[in-house]
Amino acid sequence: MSVLADLLAEVFREPTLAGVARELATLAAPLWLAAIVGLLIGWAWRPRWAAAVVDVAATAQHQPVPVAAPQAPAQATTAAAESAVVVVDPRATTISEPAEDDELAVNTPDLMHLRRVVEEKDGGPAWTHMMDRTLPTFRYQAWKREPENGPPQYRSSTIFEDASPDVVRDFFWDDDFRIKNTWDDMLLKHETLEECTETGTMVVRWVRKFPFFCSDREYVIGRRIWASGKTYYCVTKSVPRPSVPRCSKPRRVDLYYSSWCIRPVESRNGDGAMTACEVLLFHHEDMGIPWSIAKLGVQQGMWGCVKRIEPGLRAYQTARAAGEPISKFAAMAHANTKFVAGELTASENNDEAGSTSNNAQAEKPKHWTGNLPKVFVIGSVVALACTFDKGLLTKALVFGTARRFAGPGRR
Secondary structure, three states: OHHHHHHHHHHHOOOOHHHHHHHHHHHHHHHHHHHHHHHHHHHHOOOHHHHHHHHHHHHHHOOOOOOOOOOOOOOOOHHHHHHHOOOOOOOOOEOOOOOOHHHOOOOHHHHHHHHHHHOOOOOOOOOEEEEEEEEOOEEEEEEEEOOOOOOOEEEEEEEEOOOOHHHHHHHHHOHHHHHHHOOOOOEEEEEEEEEOOOOOOEEEEEEEOOOOOOOOEEEEEEEEEEEEOOEEEEEEEEOOOOOOOOOOOOEEOOEEEEEEEEEEEOOOOOOOOOOEEEEEEEEEEEOOOOHHHHHHHHHHHHHHHHHHHHHHHHHHHHHHHOOOOOOHHHHHHHOOEEOOHHHHHHHHHHHHHHHHHHHHHHOOOOOHHHHHHHHHHHHHHHHHHHHOOOOHHHHHHHHHHHHHHHOOOOO
16 A cells, blocks of 8 residues: 555656646556456457356347348247147157248248348348369359458359259258268267258257367257259258257357358350359358457368368269168258249349338437447557557557457457
8 A cells, every 4th residue: 555655646746737647547557458458358258157148048038149141030829839840859850731931940031031142132241252263173262241240251152063953952951971971070960850841941950060279069050942943042040949958068059141052054164064063152150259260260271171072072973873872861952942033033022122111210320328338448448558658559559459359240
C-alpha cells in the first residue's frame, strides 16, 4: 500500500492536469494490457462451462444454430412426428408410411436454396478465387467468401473425366466406402439414425477426427437428393435431434452445411461428348475454433484432401464395374426425389417476391447496445495504444489488432 501511495503522490506532483492524466494512464497500462489479453483469449477459446450453457440452451429450444440454408418449419405435432420419423440409437428406423415433405429433416426449401447458390443468386457476398489445379484426369477450382455473420464459406468445382453423375452421386453418399477405402480419413464412425425409403431422406451421425490439440467432432446430419434429369442436388446439413445425447467428447457441431450439385459436362478431350462430371460443392461449418485458425487450416490442407478423392472415386468405379453389391447408403442415393427444373423455378420466383416484401417490413434498426462488446474492445485498445510510446509502428500494430478482433463476425 505504501508503494502505491508513493506512486500516486508522485503522479499528483505533476504541475499540469495533462501531466497527471498522462502519468495515471502510464500507471494503468499493465492493467489495460492484462484486461485486453484476457478478453481476447476468452473470446477465442470459450471455457467448457460456457459451451455447456450454449448446448443446454440449444437443446431446450429444439433448434440448431442458424445456418445459411433455410431451415425446415417448426416442430411438427406429436402425432405427425410419430407417423413420420422415429429416432433409434444406434439402429436405423425405416419410415413405413409416406411422410409429408415439411416433416422431413431436409425438404423443398433446402433444394431451392441450393439451386440459388449454384446459380449465384442467393444474395451473398461475391466469391474470391482461391485455387486452380489441373491433373490429367480431373480439374479443381475453389473460391471462398466471408459473410458478415457466420463462418467462412467455400465453393469448389471438381471435374472428373470419364465419370457418370450416377456413380459420383453414390460415391459421395456411401459412408461405408468412405471408411473402407479411407479416402476420407477424417471419418472415424458413422451410424444411421433415421431413414425414409420413399424420399431417400436420412439422418446420420458422424464422428470426425480432428488434430491432436482439438477434441474430435460429432455431427448429426440430415441429407437428401433431388434429381432433374441427370443433374443431382445433394443436400447435407446439421439438424437438431435432442434425443441424441450430447457429450463433452466428441464435441457436437451445430452449424454444418455441405451440399453438392452433380451434373454431366463436356469432356476436355474436345470431342463434344458429355463423358465428364462436375461436382459443385458448397461448404461451411462452425467447428468451435477461431475462424481465422480454421481458415488457415483449410488453406493449408485443402489440396491434400482433394487429391485423395480422385483415387477413391476410381476405386469405387472399379468395384462397381466388377459387380460388387452396393451398400445401403448407395441404395438410399437411388431413392431420390424427381422434380422439373422449370416448375420449381417459377415457384421459387413467387416465394422470393413474397419473402422480399416480408423482409422489408421486418427489418428494424439495431439498437446501439448490441455493439457494446465491440465498443469495449476498441475503447480498451485505444486506451492501451495511448499509454504506449508515440511511435507509429506500435500504434499501428495495436489498432490493427483492434480491427481484426472487433470486425463483424470474425475471430
